[in-house]
Amino acid sequence: MNNTKNPLLKKKNGLLAGGTQNLVIILAAVVLFAVFYLINPGFASKGNLLTMTKALVPYAILSLGVTFVIATGGIDLSIGTVCFGSAVLAGALCKTGVSVDEGTLWLTIPIILVTGLIFGLINGFLVAKCKIAPFIATLGSMLFSRGLTAVVAEAVRETSSAIKYPSTGWFQKIFTNYNGFPIGIVWVIVLTAICMVVMYKTKIGRYILAIGSNEEAARLSGINTDKYKIIAYVICGIFASLAALFYVAANPSLNLAAGNGMELDAVAGVYIGGTSTTGGSATIIGTILGSMILVIIRQGLNLAMSGGVGISATNITFAVTGIIVVGAVMLDVLKKKNANKVKIETPKTPANK
Amino acid sequence: MGETILKMQGIEKHFSGVHALKSVNFDLRAGEVHALMGENGAGKSTLIKVLCGIHKKDGGTIEYLGKEVSFHNIGESQDAGISVIHQELNMMNHLTVAQNMFIGREFMKNGLIDDKAMEAEAQRQFDKMGVKINPAAKLGDLTVGKQQMVEITKAISRDCKLLVLDEPTAALTLPEVEELFKIMNELRDKGIGMIYISHRMDEINRISDRVTVMRDGEYVGTVNTAEVTKDDIVKMMVGRVIMGEQKTCSTCPADADVILEVKHLNAGKEVKDVSFQLRRGEILGFAGLMGAGRTEVARALYGADRRQTGEIYINGKKTKIKTPEQAVKNGICYLSEDRKRYGLMLDKSVTDNSAIASVDDFIQGGLINDKKMRNMSAEANAKLRTKTPSMEQLLKNLSGGNQQKVIIARWLMKNSDIFIFDEPTRGIDVGAKSEIYTLMDELVKQGKSIIMISSELPEVLRMSDRIIVMCEGRKTGELDISEATQENIMQLATMREEN
Numbered sequence: 001m002n003n004t005k006n007p008l009l010k011k012k013n014g015l016l017a018g019g020t021q022n023l024v025i026i027l028a029a030v031v032l033f034a035v036f037y038l039i040n041p042g043f044a045s046k047g048n049l050l051t052m053t054k055a056l057v058p059y060a061i062l063s064l065g066v067t068f069v070i071a072t073g074g075i076d077l078s079i080g081t082v083c084f085g086s087a088v089l090a091g092a093l094c095k096t097g098v099s100v101d102e103g104t105l106w107l108t109i110p111i112i113l114v115t116g117l118i119f120g121l122i123n124g125f126l127v128a129k130c131k132i133a134p135f136i137a138t139l140g141s142m143l144f145s146r147g148l149t150a151v152v153a154e155a156v157r158e159t160s161s162a163i164k165y166p167s168t169g170w171f172q173k174i175f176t177n178y179n180g181f182p183i184g185i186v187w188v189i190v191l192t193a194i195c196m197v198v199m200y201k202t203k204i205g206r207y208i209l210a211i212g213s214n215e216e217a218a219r220l221s222g223i224n225t226d227k228y229k230i231i232a233y234v235i236c237g238i239f240a241s242l243a244a245l246f247y248v249a250a251n252p253s254l255n256l257a258a259g260n261g262m263e264l265d266a267v268a269g270v271y272i273g274g275t276s277t278t279g280g281s282a283t284i285i286g287t288i289l290g291s292m293i294l295v296i297i298r299q300g301l302n303l304a305m306s307g308g309v310g311i312s313a314t315n316i317t318f319a320v321t322g323i324i325v326v327g328a329v330m331l332d333v334l335k336k337k338n339a340n341k342v343k344i345e346t347p348k349t350p351a352n353k
Numbered sequence: 354m355g356e357t358i359l360k361m362q363g364i365e366k367h368f369s370g371v372h373a374l375k376s377v378n379f380d381l382r383a384g385e386v387h388a389l390m391g392e393n394g395a396g397k398s399t400l401i402k403v404l405c406g407i408h409k410k411d412g413g414t415i416e417y418l419g420k421e422v423s424f425h426n427i428g429e430s431q432d433a434g435i436s437v438i439h440q441e442l443n444m445m446n447h448l449t450v451a452q453n454m455f456i457g458r459e460f461m462k463n464g465l466i467d468d469k470a471m472e473a474e475a476q477r478q479f480d481k482m483g484v485k486i487n488p489a490a491k492l493g494d495l496t497v498g499k500q501q502m503v504e505i506t507k508a509i510s511r512d513c514k515l516l517v518l519d520e521p522t523a524a525l526t527l528p529e530v531e532e533l534f535k536i537m538n539e540l541r542d543k544g545i546g547m548i549y550i551s552h553r554m555d556e557i558n559r560i561s562d563r564v565t566v567m568r569d570g571e572y573v574g575t576v577n578t579a580e581v582t583k584d585d586i587v588k589m590m591v592g593r594v595i596m597g598e599q600k601t602c603s604t605c606p607a608d609a610d611v612i613l614e615v616k617h618l619n620a621g622k623e624v625k626d627v628s629f630q631l632r633r634g635e636i637l638g639f640a641g642l643m644g645a646g647r648t649e650v651a652r653a654l655y656g657a658d659r660r661q662t663g664e665i666y667i668n669g670k671k672t673k674i675k676t677p678e679q680a681v682k683n684g685i686c687y688l689s690e691d692r693k694r695y696g697l698m699l700d701k702s703v704t705d706n707s708a709i710a711s712v713d714d715f716i717q718g719g720l721i722n723d724k725k726m727r728n729m730s731a732e733a734n735a736k737l738r739t740k741t742p743s744m745e746q747l748l749k750n751l752s753g754g755n756q757q758k759v760i761i762a763r764w765l766m767k768n769s770d771i772f773i774f775d776e777p778t779r780g781i782d783v784g785a786k787s788e789i790y791t792l793m794d795e796l797v798k799q800g801k802s803i804i805m806i807s808s809e810l811p812e813v814l815r816m817s818d819r820i821i822v823m824c825e826g827r828k829t830g831e832l833d834i835s836e837a838t839q840e841n842i843m844q845l846a847t848m849r850e851e852n
Contacts, residue, residue, distance in 0.1 A: 009731045009744060201720040203712050210709055213698035220657060220695050221710040221763065222681025280700055 021274040024331075025289040029296060036300030043303050050182055052299045054250050057176070057184035058083070058243040060291040062266035063273075064195050065239020067287045068232040070270050071199070073212040073279025074127060074134035076233065078119060078142040079240040080262030085149030086115035087244040088254055091163035092153035099164035105171055108248075112241045119145055120237020124230030142263065165252040175249035184246050188288070191242070196284045198235075208232050212279025268321055269294050272328040290328075294321060355383030358418055358546050359404075359515060365412030366399055366570075373399045376413070377572045379565055381515065381546040386537060388549045388557045388578070391567035391590055391782075397550050400567070401517055405430040405437055418514070436508030437517040444500060446493030451475040453492050454507045478510045482536060496643070498529030505536060509545075516540065517548045522556060523780055526643040526808065527843075534560055552782050554583040555811075566590050590784070599811075602835045603818035605635035605797070611669070612802050613685075613771055615654060618663035623649035625826040627663075631771065631804060634797045638817030639806040641846045646826035647806045648690060651773045655680045655687045667771075681710060686764035688757070690776035690806070696760050699749040703741050704730045706748050706759050710767040733762035737792060754785025761792060772796060773804045778812065790816060810839045824848050 036043040062079050069076045090108035094100050100108060119141055126137035153163065165171070176184050199205035207228040210218040219225040248254065271277060272293055273286030298317045305313035359381040366374035374396050381387050389397050402408040404415065406424030415422055417433065424430040427437075444453050451471040452459075460467040460474070475488035484502045492500060501521055508516055518537075522530045537547060537560060549561055557564060558578060566573040566589040573589050609632040618627045623646045631637050639647040652658045654665065656674040665672050667683050674680045680687070689695035698706055707730035708715065715726040731744050739758040741751055748756055757777065764772060777793065778786045793803055793816060807813045813820060820837050822830040822845035830845035 009728065197720070201723075203716060203721065206705075206709075206712055206721060210698060210701070210705070213701050214694075216695050217698055218709065220655070220677050220687060220689065222678045222767075223709070224676070224678050280698070 021283065021335075022285055022289060025273065025286065025293060029289065029293055032293065032296050032300065036296065036304060039300075040303045040306070043300060048299065048303065052295050053182040053185050054176060055299065056291060056295045057182075057188055057250070058247040059262075059266055059269060059295065060188045060288055061191060061239055061243040061246060062262065063269040063287045063291045064191055064284065065236040065242075066263075066266055067195070067270050067273075067275055067282050067284060068199070068205075068208055069134070069236045070267070070275050070277070071205075071208050071212045071279055071282035072229055072232045073215070074229070074232070075138060075267065076123060076236045076240075077135065077138040077263050077267075078123060078145055079236060079243075079266055080260065080264070081142050081146040081149075082116055082119045082237060082240040083244045083247060083262060084254070084260075085145045086112040086119075086241045087165075087248045088153045088163055089115055089149045091165060091248070091254060092156040095156075095163065100166065102166060102169060105166060105169070108165075109245065112244050113238060114241075115149075116237040116239070116241025116244070117234060118237070119240070120234035121230065123237065124233030127233065128226040128229040146260070163254045165248045165254070167252040172249050175246050177249075184250075187246070191239075192284060192288055199282060199284055204228065204231055204235075209280055209282065212276070212281070214280075265294055265321070266291070268325045271325055271332075274328070274332060277329055277332070293324070297321065297324070355385075355544055355546075357381070358383050360416040361400070361404065361413065362416075363413035364400065364403055364410055364415070366396075366403060366408060367411050373570050374403070374410075375571045377567065377570070378575075379572075380575075381548060383514075383546050384541050384544045385563065386541060386547045386549050386561045388551065388561035388564045389567070390550070390552075390557065390564055390586060391573075395567040395590075395782075396570040397567055398519065399570075401437060401519065401548070401550070405435055405517070431511065434512060434514035435517070436511060436513040436515070437519065438501065438504050438508065438521055439519050444492055444504065446491070448492060449489055450486055450492055450495070450503050451488040453503060454478070454488075454510065474510075475506075478506050482506050482509065482539070484532070484536070496529070497524045498526065498532065501525070501529075501533065502536070509540070513545065515546050515548070517550070519550045520552070520780070521549075522551060522553060524643075528642075530556070552786070553809075554586065557586065558583065599814040600817065600834050603635075603833060605632055605818045609633045609635065612667065614666040614669075615650075616664040616666070618650060618653055618665075619661045620649055620653040620658060620663075621661065623826050624653055627823070627826075627828045629821055629828065629831070631802050633802055634800055635818045636793065636797055636803040636805055636816050638813040638820040639804065639823065640810065640813045640820055640842050641808075641823040643808060644825075645823040645846065647823050648775055649826070650823070651687060651775055651804065651806060655685060655773065657687065681767065681769070684768075684770035685773065686710075686767065686769035686771070687773045688760050688764070688775060688777065690779055692753075692756055692760065692780075697748050697756055700747055702745045702747060703734060703739070703751070703759055704744045707733055707762040707766060710763050714766075729766060730762065733766050734759065736765070737762055738788065752782070752785065754781040754788065757781060757785075757789060758792070761789075769801070771802050771804070773806070775806045776808065777805060778807075778809070810842060813837075813842070814839070822846050 042048060062083060066076050066079055090111035091100050093111060094104040094107045096104065123138050123141055126132045126141070127134050174183065175187070176182070207218065207223050210223060211225050211228060215225055269291035270287050271290070273283055273288070273290030275282040275286060297320055301317050301320065302313040305311060305316065357380050361377065361379040364374050364377040377396065377400055379389070379400065389400070391397050399408060403410045406426045406429055422433065424433065445456070451468065454475050455471045460470045462470065472488040479486050479488070484506065486495065486499055486502060492503065495503070505516070521533060525533065540547065551557060561578045563575055564578050564581070564586055565575040566586065568590060576585070611630045612633045613631040616628045618624055627650055629637070639650070641647050649658070653663070654674070656676045656679055665674055672683055674683065677687070693699065698709070704727045708726045712721065715722045727744055734741070737758040739762065740755050748759060751759065774793065778789050781789060793805070797803060805816055814834070814837060817834055819834060820832045820842065821828055822832065822842055824846055829848040832841065
């Protein structure tokens with residue numbers, strides 16, 4: 001049969017799956033933006049926009065990475081502590097005196113990235129080969145990475161104050177502030193593009209989505225499902241440590257207690273973005289939009305509460321984030337329910353005569 | 354036969370542009386088995402769903418026990434005495450039989466659930482039905498046949514007056530089918546009206562009093578089963594005659610190359626020392642009762658489960674197959690009996706499902722060429738006459754037969770040589786069945802080889818060139834098609850080991 005006349009070849013879908021969902025999120029972001037602007041016009045000031053852009057960077061990168069794991073139907077709870085822990089570890093190993101100085105700073109980059117890679121491998125191995133449920137496996141490595149990096153840091157550091165990275169210099173120029181320009185956002189755009197290509201146009205992404213859709217079917221189709229699950233966790237781990245670079249560039253003084261809960265914000269961003277909670281379909285753009293929503297809410301509430309209301313903006317932010325995550329997933333569930341109602345029983349095509 | 358208990362008239366139903374039911378009539382009398390037939394998509398399930406309140410009807414009337422009714426949900430219809438036994442059983446495998454039977458209406462004692470009393474009541478019900486099931490057993494430990502008995506008993510214990518059986522025999526062995534029919538006859542004597550949905554003609558002839566046929570959402574007609582032949586019914590269903598006669602002799606030349614040889618395959622308790630050969634262009638049938646170990650042979654050969662011992666030779670060369678990945682690389686493919694679980698990605702498109710095994714072929718410069726992938730998938734599906742509105746259609750929206758074709762397309766695109774079909778036509782309607790048979794015949798004509806596992810003897814006899822019969826994990830016989838009959842296959846299939 002000639003391809004051009006094949007009745008099966010009709011309409012075509014674009015690369016950006018989930019277009020309407022993205023529009024909804026963009027609309028929500030605009031509405032939120034407007035509301036916060038009305039409450040406090042300072043919200044739209046240049047300074048505040050810069051702050052939000054900077055805050056977005058590490059979260060967006062964490063979310064991008066974990067999107068791959070969620071697409072397999074898994075979850076990675078260790079990204080927050082791996083992100084933070086890898087920075088603490090590298091800082092402790094490379095410091096001279098109290099802080100990391102210019103001479104050894106470059107060395108922290110490979111240490112951070114390798115730490116992320118190793119934790120990704122560990123998570124992938126536990127989930128794919130040991131068949132441990134992703135929630136449990138990564139809960140374990142979350143606690144383990146938090147504990148281990150702190151212990152190593154303590155042992156090496158000998159003092160009890162925070163680990164300090166240089167607060168100005170080439171590190172900032174590359175990762176957060178290039179002569180006043182929030183360079184991190186460029187990285188986010190580049191990484192987003194890379195993730196889209198990997199997710200939608202390479203074998204890795206295709207197989208990851210296949211695993212999330214039906215792992216047994218993928219395996220019986222001849223796909224080495226264990227391998228691709230491990231790859232998903234490794235991508236996630238490396239992105240967690242990448243996020244660490246941007247985090248320390250913007251927050252050079254690391255306190256051991258920070259970083260807790262970062263993973264939940266990142267995962268929340270992915271769900272708000274519309275990636276399926278059970279895997280199989282993922283939207284990279286949605287993930288970025290989802291993290292944007294979270295940053296807008298966090299910063300917006302911060303400003304709105306700054307008038308001396310007497311309530312902590314951080315706590316309100318937790319509560320609101322919780323509502324939004326559940327709401328976003330509920331919308332997704334409702335959408336699926338409606339989609340299932342419209343059942344096409346026997347599509348009519350002239351294919352059979 | 355008793356009075357009319359159900360009268361559905363002029364039932365209409367639309368789904369966003371699809372006219373699913375067009376003025377359908379159906380009636381049922383007490384103590385009658387009324388078969389409802391039609392190809393997949395003919396509207397049978399939709400009609401049942403309208404009856405029991407899952408779908409709201411757009412027009413027409415339903416009269417039940419002399420009153421006009423309109424149920425809003427399945428709970429209302431259940432309370433009114435209408436029970437549906439679904440094709441795929443919806444029960445909780447981790448709970449006991451009794452807990453399943455009384456789910457939602459547990460017996461209570463001092464505010465706690467009284468399992469003992471529920472088990473006793475379940476036992477009483479089973480005794481009444483004459484079935485032997487332990488009420489305290491975990492439901493998941495029972496065979497599919499027994500699980501179905503539990504569901505039927507559950508329905509009866511709810512004082513059901515109208516029982517809908519949606520393809521109840523699809524997963525049953527022959528003795529289980531016999532037991533089901535025995536029970537159905539007893540229910541008939543008790544005056545329970547039954548709507549029986551099945552694709553199996555032999556069963557319709559045996560068990561039903563009347564047959565109503567639907568086609569494309571339309572009511573075709575109702576006939577008394579005794580007055581018509583199989584072919585009449587099939588004609589009503591599809592508007593054409595299809596009948597599978599037994600193959601008289603093998604169409605595979607005796608000197609064809611042996612493409613696959615399996616020696617002393619052992620896998621756990623399920624497969625014991627099975628050896629066989631497969632020739633190029635041959636259909637090798639695997640017959641046997643459920644649990645005979647046929648699927649396990651296929652899965653062991655495919656590397657899907659850990660295979661303990663055994664040797665596999667492909668084209669005379671000893672080949673190591675420990676994973677499906679290795680099997681696929683060596684040209685073997687496996688089409689599972691349970692397509693939803695082991696074959697399909699239901700929420701992915703026809704293209705994705707067709708091309709998933711051959712993604713490697715579409716990679717250019719590290720990236721997937723989606724256009725090429727889509728074109729090749731469309732080509733493969735067009736050859737197989739897959740009915741789908743577009744290549745973007747999600748697999749869950751296709752009928753069983755078309756889903757099966759998409760999986761065949763998957764392996765054609767991978768250019769596999771050895772096709773293992775496990776129950777190739779399970780859950781597939783008559784019209785699509787014969788298409789699948791034709792496709793299989795075409796495959797062997799192209800020099801592919803097929804291992805076909807089937808529990809339907811007419812299918813085994815119609816398709817196979819050679820038949821291997823298994824019982825309890827052992828190969829109990831090998832028959833050339835020219836000497837095979839239903840009788841000698843059944844004899845071999847029940848040849849249990851004495852000890």
